[in-house]
Amino acid sequence: MYHIYKNLLLLLSCLLPASLIYAMQPANHYQVRTVAFYNVENLFDCTDDVATRDDDRTPNGKDQWTEPRYQLKLEHIAQVLSQIGTSVTGSAPDFIGLCEIENRAVLKDLIKNDKLLPFDYGIIHLDSPDERGIDVALLYKKSVFIPSDFKSHRLLLFNAEGYRDFTRDQLVVTGFLDGEKISLIINHWPSRSGGVTKSSILRITAAQLNKKIIDSLMQWDSTAKIISMGDLNDNPKDPSLKRVLHTTLKPQSTDTFHLFNPMEHLFKKGVGSLAYRDQWHLFDQILVNNNLIPSQTQGYRLWKVRVFAPKFLITSKGRYKGYPFRTYAGGTYTGGYSDHFPVYAFLIREIPSD
Numbered sequence: 131m132y133h134i135y136k137n138l139l140l141l142l143s144c145l146l147p148a149s150l151i152y153a154m155q156p157a158n159h160y161q162v163r164t165v166a167f168y169n170v171e172n173l174f175d176c177t178d179d180v181a182t183r184d185d186d187r188t189p190n191g192k193d194q195w196t197e198p199r200y201q202l203k204l205e206h207i208a209q210v211l212s213q214i215g216t217s218v219t220g221s222a223p224d225f226i227g228l229c230e231i232e233n234r235a236v237l238k239d240l241i242k243n244d245k246l247l248p249f250d251y252g253i254i255h256l257d258s259p260d261e262r263g264i265d266v267a268l269l270y271k272k273s274v275f276i277p278s279d280f281k282s283h284r285l286l287l288f289n290a291e292g293y294r295d296f297t298r299d300q301l302v303v304t305g306f307l308d309g310e311k312i313s314l315i316i317n318h319w320p321s322r323s324g325g326v327t328k329s330s331i332l333r334i335t336a337a338q339l340n341k342k343i344i345d346s347l348m349q350w351d352s353t354a355k356i357i358s359m360g361d362l363n364d365n366p367k368d369p370s371l372k373r374v375l376h377t378t379l380k381p382q383s384t385d386t387f388h389l390f391n392p393m394e395h396l397f398k399k400g401v402g403s404l405a406y407r408d409q410w411h412l413f414d415q416i417l418v419n420n421n422l423i424p425s426q427t428q429g430y431r432l433w434k435v436r437v438f439a440p441k442f443l444i445t446s447k448g449r450y451k452g453y454p455f456r457t458y459a460g461g462t463y464t465g466g467y468s469d470h471f472p473v474y475a476f477l478i479r480e481i482p483s484d
Contacts, residue, residue, distance in 0.1 A: 159481045163274065163307060163430065164215035164474055166223040166438075167359040167414055169318070169404075170207050171457055171468035172264070173240070174232040176200050182263025184232065193458065199465075203457060204236075206467045208243035211269075214438050214474050222249050223474060224307070226269040227359050229298070229318035233257070237267055256282040258299040266301050266316040266360065277305035285339050287320065287332055295320075295332075302343055310355070310429045310479075313347050315340065317360025319370070333364050337374035344375075344419065348386060355430065356419040358389070361470065363413050366394035377417060381432075384420040391417050392435040393473070403437050403471045405453045412437075414473045422477070433478040439471045 174187035176197055187195040212222045231237060234255045241251040254277060255267040270277065282299035289295050301316040317340065320332035340358055347354045364370045371377045377391035379398075384390040393415040402410025416435055424431045445455045445466070455466035 161308070161479050161481055162219050162433070163225075163477045164219055164221075164223040165225045165227075165314070165357060165359065165416065165477060166211070166214045166472055166474040167227040167229075167316075167361075167416060168207070168211065168472035169229050169361045169414060169468060169470035170231060171470065172230050172232075173203060173207065173228075173236050174200070174263075175236050175239075179232075179263055182232075183261055184263050187232075193463070199463070202465060204239055204243055205245075207240060208245040210438070210443065210467060210472060212245040212249075213440070214472055215476065218476060222246065224271045224274050225314060226251070227266070227314070227316040228269065229266045229316070229361050230264045231255075231267055232263055233265070234267075237269070241269065252277070254280050254301070254303050256280075256299065256301060258282065259284070259296040260298050261296045264298065264318070266298055266318050268301060268303050268314060268316055270303075270305075275305055275307050277303055279304045283339060283343055285320075285336055287335060297332075300336075300339060300343065302347075304347075307430065307477075308479075311351075312355045312357070312430070315343060315356070315358040315360075317358065317362060319360070319362045319364065321363050330369065333362065333368070333370040334374055336362075337370035341375055344389070348419065352386070353421055354419070355421045355427070357416060357422070357475075358418075359416040359473075359475075361414050365412055366391050366397045366415065371415075371417075375417070381423045382425065384423050386420060389417045389419055390423055390432070391415065392432065392475070393417075396435065396437065401437055403454075403473055404469055405450075414470055416473055416475045418475075430477045430479045433476040435473065435475045437471050437473050443467055443471060 178188045186192040189196050214223050237253045250272050251269040252272045258265045280303040282301050284299055285297055287295040298318040304313040319336040322329050376388045378388045379394035381390045397412040402412050403414040404411055418432050421427050422432045445451055445453045450459050454469050454471055456469040457466050
């Protein structure tokens with residue numbers, strides 16, 4: 131059949147203009163998958179967990195966290211997640227990294243929401259020792275991804291007095307995306323509480339753990355495709371990324387020693403995922419290793435990244451006008467979504483026509 135098609139093109143080339151012949155060539159098609167990350171700002175249920183400091187998020191706690199407020203929060207988060215990347219793919223994300231979720235139960239409630247139920251998400255979640263009881267997790271479409279291994283890596287931190295500072299684990303998930311092996315790391319690094327300079331060492335330690343995980347994955351398999359995403363509580367140019375993870379904004383400079391940080395381009399343009407004291411920060415980031423750089427890989431590769439900030443996610447008036455429309459602002463319940471915007475990336479691969 132190929133020879134018949136080839137001879138037909140040769141014959142037509144003698145009779146038709148070259149531009150028309152080119153248009154008749156078999157076209158390449160592309161498959162696009164969406165990877166998203168969202169800090170959902172304290173997605174807690176209403177039940178008091180005696181093992182964690184969740185008292186504020188209970189009906190009788192400071193936040194007066196009631197069942198109707200919880201259900202509205204679920205509805206809001208599902209609304210956001212169901213719309214990320216749809217202008218390109220027509221569907222909700224294939225992967226969703228989450229942070230500031232309390233437990234597996236809230237994830238089950240989330241994926242049962244009418245807006246997410248049709249996508250049949252699976253859950254990967256392991257409890258972290260964080261004092262507030264918040265964890266990281268991964269949602270994935272069962273139709274496109276088959277997990278083969280997952281593990282949480284403990285981040286050991288100690289305060290000035292030598293006591294353990296309990297925080298979030300880093301979750302590593304490896305599996306097969308449309309038959310192609312890929313690893314994802316979900317992060318929520320220590321906050322800037324106590325000041326940026328004083329707390330910087332905590333995020334440097336988190337970056338060191340992340341670097342160790344990535345190096346281990348690459349040592350095990352030099353062709354590993356790795357995505358590290360999360361709320362890093364640092365901007366793309368901070369030492370934890372530049373000096374520890376060796377991130378670069380030039381994909382052509384990415385090798386086994388460096389990570390490509392496409393978010394740095396957005397940050398240079400003034401794009402942020404959260405605002406604090408009238409300054410935008412891009413703490414929520416998606417990093418990839420060199421095996422996802424277009425010039426260096428076959429199969430899925432990074433296409434582009436974005437911050438998802440539609441109008442309904444932005445505070446429309448008042449003191450925090452222009453900021454992310456959050457659930458609580460200044461200690462007052464506002465019924466919004468989160469104090470962060472989600473970020474997302476498209477992975478793309480070419481599918482040649484027959």
